[in-house]
Amino acid sequence: MNILSTNGLTKYYGAGPSLVKALDGITLEIEQGSFTAIVGTSGSGKSTLLHMLGGLDTPTSGSVCVDGQELSSMDPNELAIFRRRKIGFIFQNYNLIPNLTVCDNIVLPVELDGRTVDRIYFREITDTLGLSDKLGRKPDKLSGGQQQRVAIARALAAKPAIILADEPTGNLDSHTSQEVVGLLKATGKQFHQTIVMITHNDEIAQAADRTIRIEDGRIAESRW
Amino acid sequence: MKLDRNNNGKILLRIAKNNLISRPLASIFSLLSIILATTLALTVTLYLTGTKEAEKRTLDNMQHVMYMNVTEEQVAEIAADEKTEMTVPYKPCETEFETDGVRFSFVYYDSIKEGIKTYIVSEGTVPEEYNEIVVDKAFMDALGKDAVVGASLSLSLNGRTEDFIICGYTDDHYTMLTHPVRVSRAFADQSPEMKDLPYTALVRLKDASDMPVSTFTTAVYQIALDCGVNRADVNINGKFEESLQNGGVSFYVTLVLSTVIALACGIVIYSIFYLSVTSRVQQIGQFLTIGMTQRQVKKMIRREGLLLNIVSVPVSLLISGILSRLLLPDGWDLKNYFLLGAVFCIFSVAVVQLAIGKPASIASKVSPIEASRSSFSGQGSASNRRTGCRKKASLKHSDRTPVNPRRSLTPLRLAEMTNRDSRRKWRFTAVSLSFGGILFMIAAVWMSAWDDEAYSR
Ligand SMILES: Nc1ncnc2c1ncn2[C@@H]1O[C@H](COP(=O)(O)OP(=O)(O)OP(=O)(O)O)[C@@H](O)[C@H]1O
Numbered sequence: 001m002n003i004l005s006t007n008g009l010t011k012y013y014g015a016g017p018s019l020v021k022a023l024d025g026i027t028l029e030i031e032q033g034s035f036t037a038i039v040g041t042s043g044s045g046k047s048t049l050l051h052m053l054g055g056l057d058t059p060t061s062g063s064v065c066v067d068g069q070e071l072s073s074m075d076p077n078e079l080a081i082f083r084r085r086k087i088g089f090i091f092q093n094y095n096l097i098p099n100l101t102v103c104d105n106i107v108l109p110v111e112l113d114g115r116t117v118d119r120i121y122f123r124e125i126t127d128t129l130g131l132s133d134k135l136g137r138k139p140d141k142l143s144g145g146q147q148q149r150v151a152i153a154r155a156l157a158a159k160p161a162i163i164l165a166d167e168p169t170g171n172l173d174s175h176t177s178q179e180v181v182g183l184l185k186a187t188g189k190q191f192h193q194t195i196v197m198i199t200h201n202d203e204i205a206q207a208a209d210r211t212i213r214i215e216d217g218r219i220a221e222s223r224w
Numbered sequence: 225m226k227l228d229r230n231n232n233g234k235i236l237l238r239i240a241k242n243n244l245i246s247r248p249l250a251s252i253f254s255l256l257s258i259i260l261a262t263t264l265a266l267t268v269t270l271y272l273t274g275t276k277e278a279e280k281r282t283l284d285n286m287q288h289v290m291y292m293n294v295t296e297e298q299v300a301e302i303a304a305d306e307k308t309e310m311t312v313p314y315k316p317c318e319t320e321f322e323t324d325g326v327r328f329s330f331v332y333y334d335s336i337k338e339g340i341k342t343y344i345v346s347e348g349t350v351p352e353e354y355n356e357i358v359v360d361k362a363f364m365d366a367l368g369k370d371a372v373v374g375a376s377l378s379l380s381l382n383g384r385t386e387d388f389i390i391c392g393y394t395d396d397h398y399t400m401l402t403h404p405v406r407v408s409r410a411f412a413d414q415s416p417e418m419k420d421l422p423y424t425a426l427v428r429l430k431d432a433s434d435m436p437v438s439t440f441t442t443a444v445y446q447i448a449l450d451c452g453v454n455r456a457d458v459n460i461n462g463k464f465e466e467s468l469q470n471g472g473v474s475f476y477v478t479l480v481l482s483t484v485i486a487l488a489c490g491i492v493i494y495s496i497f498y499l500s501v502t503s504r505v506q507q508i509g510q511f512l513t514i515g516m517t518q519r520q521v522k523k524m525i526r527r528e529g530l531l532l533n534i535v536s537v538p539v540s541l542l543i544s545g546i547l548s549r550l551l552l553p554d555g556w557d558l559k560n561y562f563l564l565g566a567v568f569c570i571f572s573v574a575v576v577q578l579a580i581g582k583p584a585s586i587a588s589k590v591s592p593i594e595a596s597r598s599s600f601s602g603q604g605s606a607s608n609r610r611t612g613c614r615k616k617a618s619l620k621h622s623d624r625t626p627v628n629p630r631r632s633l634t635p636l637r638l639a640e641m642t643n644r645d646s647r648r649k650w651r652f653t654a655v656s657l658s659f660g661g662i663l664f665m666i667a668a669v670w671m672s673a674w675d676d677e678a679y680s681r
């Protein structure tokens with residue numbers, strides 16, 4: 001079953017001679033529960049694609065359909081609510097809120113949705129990610145690997161269907177990278193989540209169920 | 225799916241609080257300007273209403289008009305006029321006498337506590353017999369005698385000496401050079417010094433405080449006409465007349481002043497929040513990415529303003545209360561204080577919210593993809609530089625990377641550049657500071673201006 005699909009997705013920046021085709025007709029389908037790695041050279045359009053999949057940006061043309069919902073039909077407020085319920089984001093620079101504690105950071109998407117966190121589930125993810133003893137700390141008191149684990153916990157907190165990760169290991173050393181990706185994969189399996197991850201690291205790409213190579217805004221290769 | 229529901233306010237308040245704490249300087253500056261502005265506006269208003277209240281209290285115990293050179297019959301006639309509420313016969317004796325180097329003069333009126341306050345006997349009784357008098361204790365001090373009720377005192381009048389019995393004392397301790405000696409009606413009517421002197425009628429008119437000035441003066445002269453008093457002998461209480469005239473003036477002064485202060489404060493808050501929002505574009509992008517709605521972003525920024533108010537309002541109330549109490553103890557009125565305090569609380573909140581409106585709406589228009597623009601979080605890794613600098617190509621980076629001409633110059637982009645362009649930032653800070661300064665100067669000028677006026681009274 002496909003949880004995520006795009007059809008003829010394009011994103012152009014600028015106009016005339018300075019037109020940039022960041023995405024140039026991407027049609028793909030991603031199966032529920034799968035772990036997909038997106039690779040490609042710098043500037044090939046990977047981040048742009050991820051932004052479209054997560055409803056962070058609007059495409060020039062084409063459509064994105066997540067869990068049966070057409071994103072182009074939503075206004076910014078609906079998209080925000082869609083994001084906090086359906087999607088967990090993980091970025092290279094962690095994107096944690098510096099003045100909130102680790103605990104607050106993790107539960108933020110859930111609380112923004114007016115819900116309270118499922119305590120048992122919360123304990124489960126923080127235990128799995130080894131964060132139980134760091135919940136009261138501020139993110140800047142943690143190492144890069146620990147911060148990224150907090151970001152993973154936050155992405156998982158709202159029990160989203162999809163995890164979108166943009167170079168989550170970009171700022172980490174190779175050992176920590178392996179560890180973080182391992183955790184991501186494990187939690188994804190444990191909580192039945194679909195993972196789409198951009199990476200420059202071939203080793204990490206190897207670990208995925210499927211690898212999609214993007215070149216100049218197009219899918220150059222899709223390998224299972 | 226009800227998408228617009230479930231906006232939890234508590235978490236927003238907590239984030240707002242954290243936002244304020246994480247930018248202590250801006251928060252303190254905002255707090256100070258709100259406190260300064262609210263305190264200033266409230267204190268001046270309290271002072272003005274206090275002055276009015278004090279004046280009203282004085283005027284409540286004074287005559288509205290004096291009819292001079294009248295006979296006893298005319299006094300009775302005036303008292304009988306239906307336009308008058310209170311009529312007090314009064315006979316001053318302008319001749320000054322001297323005993324043992326202490327000057328004094330006779331005056332006759334009854335002891336009255338309210339309406340038209342004359343004098344209050346603190347010890348003893350009012351003079352009734354011909355030679356009974358009431359004097360102030362200060363008079364006895366001056367004479368070097370003990371203030372004993374029933375003491376006899378001989379006073380040398382021009383060419384003769386008269387023995388008096390002091391039946392009562394006042395405790396006013398006037399600082400006048402000539403001490404008043406309150407005599408009985410018998411003395412006023414029969415003594416050689418006073419019997420030929422005319423009476424003066426001290427009069428309060430009915431409901432005069434609510435009259436327009438013209439109605440009041442018409443009534444005053446009508447009474448004079450009806451009772452045969454010369455126009456020249458009508459002596460209207462100027463202070464009372466004035467109070468009828470400029471009843472609304474202090475209200476307008478307060479209004480204009482408050483508007484000016486509110487404007488200055490609003491501009492300070494606006495610039496601080498504008499600056500803070502533009503420097504938080506990435507963080508706002510993060511909030512949006514993880515699912516904060518535009519509405520929640522707006523709410524979060526507004527909550528920051530509300531929190532500033534919650535902290536600053538009690539401080540302002542306290543300072544204004546103490547200041548106006550000290551400046552004007554006579555006009556202090558608790559009910560007035562609470563009423564005006566509440567009004568200015570609301571006013572202060574309204575001004576801050578109004579000023580924040582625009583920055584809040586700018587914040588809500590931030591795009592969530594701002595979150596992944598990583599260069600100004602300062603985490604420089606290899607890949608960060610690779611992606612970051614290209615995207616972040618700003619004027620400052622132009623030596624390393626050319627400005628990407630393909631990037632459109634949206635307001636957001638400008639805002640982002642503001643953040644990194646310290647000169648722009650400085651300009652904003654300077655504007656804020658100078659408005660703060662203006663606010664402070666207005667404060668100083670007004671305080672001293674009102675002080676001067678108080679002195680000149
Ligand atoms: N806001 C924008 N305005 C104009 N051009 C943009 C914008 N965002 C991205 N681009 C361009 O779109 C293309 C794709 O960018 P994108 O960020 O998706 O690349 P990427 O594959 O993620 O690269 P990297 O591996 O370096 O992160 C690039 O040429 C980039 O310059």
Ligand SMILES: [Mg+2]
Binds near residue numbers: 047166611
């Ligand atoms: Mg990228």
